[in-house]
Amino acid sequence: MAVLKMATMLNEAFALKLAREMTAAWxxxxxxxxxxxxxxxxxxxxxxxxxxYADTAGVVRGKAALRAYFxxxxxxxxxxxxxxxxxxxxxxxVVLYYVNQRGTMTAEVLELSxxxxxxxxxxxxxNAGPRAQLPVL
Numbered sequence: 001m002a003v004l005k006m007a008t009m010l011n012e013a014f015a016l017k018l019a020r021e022m023t024a025a026w027x028x029x030x031x032x033x034x035x036x037x038x039x040x041x042x043x044x045x046x047x048x049x050x051x052x053y054a055d056t057a058g059v060v061r062g063k064a065a066l067r068a069y070f071x072x073x074x075x076x077x078x079x080x081x082x083x084x085x086x087x088x089x090x091x092x093x094v095v096l097y098y099v100n101q102r103g104t105m106t107a108e109v110l111e112l113s114x115x116x117x118x119x120x121x122x123x124x125x126x127n128a129g130p131r132a133q134l135p136v137l
Contacts, residue, residue: 015087015088018116043120045121092112103129
């Protein structure tokens, strides 16, 4: 799928199209299709990256490193599947909120470049399912 060129400011149609394309790319397990949505100098920050790469402080830098990181995820989780629950958008960012193959929630904040590709990802995870109550503090 072709990467979308965004207008000056994001709108709902752009955010939904991007979210659906990215979810479909992940569900296809096609690494090249996934990576076409990312800039060459992308950064991804994730607690899973921190677990796998102790020397990175959870930050994966550059598309080549992202390729290796995503390839590991696809190999480790052959049943990997995302179900999009909601999409939020801002001036130049999109949040994908989805259920993963384990039935737990993930929210990814995607900061987009002017080309409409992902320049920065902040990945956030929950151990709870989509309808879980927040714990009492």
